[in-house]
Amino acid sequence: MRKQYDIELSELNTNLIEMAAYVERAVADSLQALKDRDKELAVEVSRNDRSVNRMERKIEDMCLMLLLRQQPVAGDLRFISAALKIITDLERIGDHAQDICEISLSMDDKPLAVTPDTIDKMYEESSTMIKMAIDAFITKDEDLARQCIAHDNIVDSLFVDTRNTIVEALQAKQGDAEELIDLLQIAKYLERVGDHAQNIGEWVIFSITGHHRDYLGVETFGV
Amino acid sequence: MRKQYDIELSELNTNLIEMAAYVERAVADSLQALKDRDKELAVEVSRNDRSVNRMERKIEDMCLMLLLRQQPVAGDLRFISAALKIITDLERIGDHAQDICEISLSMDDKPLAVTPDTIDKMYEESSTMIKMAIDAFITKDEDLARQCIAHDNIVDSLFVDTRNTIVEALQAKQGDAEELIDLLQIAKYLERVGDHAQNIGEWVIFSITGHHRDYLGVETFGV
Numbered sequence: 346m347r348k349q350y351d352i353e354l355s356e357l358n359t360n361l362i363e364m365a366a367y368v369e370r371a372v373a374d375s376l377q378a379l380k381d382r383d384k385e386l387a388v389e390v391s392r393n394d395r396s397v398n399r400m401e402r403k404i405e406d407m408c409l410m411l412l413l414r415q416q417p418v419a420g421d422l423r424f425i426s427a428a429l430k431i432i433t434d435l436e437r438i439g440d441h442a443q444d445i446c447e448i449s450l451s452m453d454d455k456p457l458a459v460t461p462d463t464i465d466k467m468y469e470e471s472s473t474m475i476k477m478a479i480d481a482f483i484t485k486d487e488d489l490a491r492q493c494i495a496h497d498n499i500v501d502s503l504f505v506d507t508r509n510t511i512v513e514a515l516q517a518k519q520g521d522a523e524e525l526i527d528l529l530q531i532a533k534y535l536e537r538v539g540d541h542a543q544n545i546g547e548w549v550i551f552s553i554t555g556h557h558r559d560y561l562g563v564e565t566f567g568v
Numbered sequence: 569m570r571k572q573y574d575i576e577l578s579e580l581n582t583n584l585i586e587m588a589a590y591v592e593r594a595v596a597d598s599l600q601a602l603k604d605r606d607k608e609l610a611v612e613v614s615r616n617d618r619s620v621n622r623m624e625r626k627i628e629d630m631c632l633m634l635l636l637r638q639q640p641v642a643g644d645l646r647f648i649s650a651a652l653k654i655i656t657d658l659e660r661i662g663d664h665a666q667d668i669c670e671i672s673l674s675m676d677d678k679p680l681a682v683t684p685d686t687i688d689k690m691y692e693e694s695s696t697m698i699k700m701a702i703d704a705f706i707t708k709d710e711d712l713a714r715q716c717i718a719h720d721n722i723v724d725s726l727f728v729d730t731r732n733t734i735v736e737a738l739q740a741k742q743g744d745a746e747e748l749i750d751l752l753q754i755a756k757y758l759e760r761v762g763d764h765a766q767n768i769g770e771w772v773i774f775s776i777t778g779h780h781r782d783y784l785g786v787e788t789f790g791v
Contacts (some may be wrong), residue, residue, distance in 0.1 A: 413635060413636075413639055508749075512749060515745035515749070516740055516745045516746075522738035523735050523739075526734075526735060526749070526752065533756075542607055
């Protein structure tokens with residue numbers, strides 16, 4: 346019984362790593378499509394969001410089946426509950442890649458007049474956060490999860506910088522207002538990607554310690 | 569056993585209705601705080617988001633306990649799985665009310681120069697959608713769930729109108745660029761509220777029929 350359970354847990358891990366790599370790639374591609382004005386790539390990323398949703402449902406099924414059949418307690422119950430939450434955040438990250446592509450597709454064909462380099466940095470930081478969070482989950486590394494959470498301040502402050510650059514350009518009546526607003530929206534989605542990676546980091550800490558930020562030390566599921 | 573189960577299911581319903589009413593109120597208050605430049609109310613709504621998170625965790629615990637103890641099949645399993653998803657969407661709606669309040673608090677104290685009336689309409693429509701979705705879930709009313717989903721087009725098209733109004737104002741160099749951008753962001757959050765209400769509508773259909781949009785007719789959990 347335990348052996349079968351371990352096999353299923355390890356399958357769950359593999360599927361989670363795959364899903365995380367897939368959405369991380371989707372975010373990278375969405376930024377590439379934006380900068381290269383590559384409509385084909387943008388359409389492909391948008392279309393691939395269905396695969397993300399299928400991955401989410403598959404992992405969800407695995408988790409619920411593990412819960413129903415194995416009735417795990419304490420640590421394992423927390424691990425599976427955390428996995429259920431983590432896939433929701435991963436799925437939202439995939440949604441945001443799709444959102445970025447939709448904005449990109451709605452924009453004019455011409456090359457972008459300006460791309461604040463803070464947007465590239467936001468992408469790099471948020472992508473690093475996703476990797477850290479998933480690594481931390483699989484290796485049960487609380488320190489790494491805390492590093493991931495701490496990184497979110499960098500993404501937030503890069504968003505503020507981007508927003509200020511764009512507001513200044515608008516106030517100085519520089520550039521195309523519509524394009525600037527689209528870029529601001531894209532920066533906002535990247536900020537949300539960072540938020541979701543931070544959420545994952547928090548679920549990792551919950552799965553290791555039983556404590557969640559919102560609970561102020563009260564443990565979930567009484568385990 | 570069955571009697572206890574029915575009591576717990578009915579408690580789950582009550583808690584879901586309360587949570588939905590609470591987040592719907594939070595969205596209403598966030599808009600009120602914005603229009604009245606009422607900082608106290610904005611701070612209160614932001615602070616109350618902790619209660620939403622607690623409600624989510626409580627319902628989540630109830631669902632997991634029902635799953636673990638009662639091992640429900642088919643319809644009941646779908647109902648509980650849908651409840652688990654619905655609370656995530658409700659919690660995000662609560663987050664967006666908080667997001668709106670944070671923007672509101674970051675704005676100058678002076679009265680707003682302009683509030684596009686499409687923003688009020690977006691609030692009304694998205695609020696109606698939340699009510700419809702939760703009613704549909706409790707009464708297992710598939711038609712009502714479909715009406716809720718169809719309403720999302722109205723919210724989306726109101727967002728496009730709002731965005732166009734704001735881009736035109738920016739292009740005509742009318743008004744305060746920073747304020748206009750803040751209003752656009754608030755409109756975006758209301759659009760997301762509509763999206764989450766639509767998601768809830770889709771989970772209701774899944775809980776009644778076993779079919780989910782992303783699944784193209786393949787049923788989840790094999791039930």
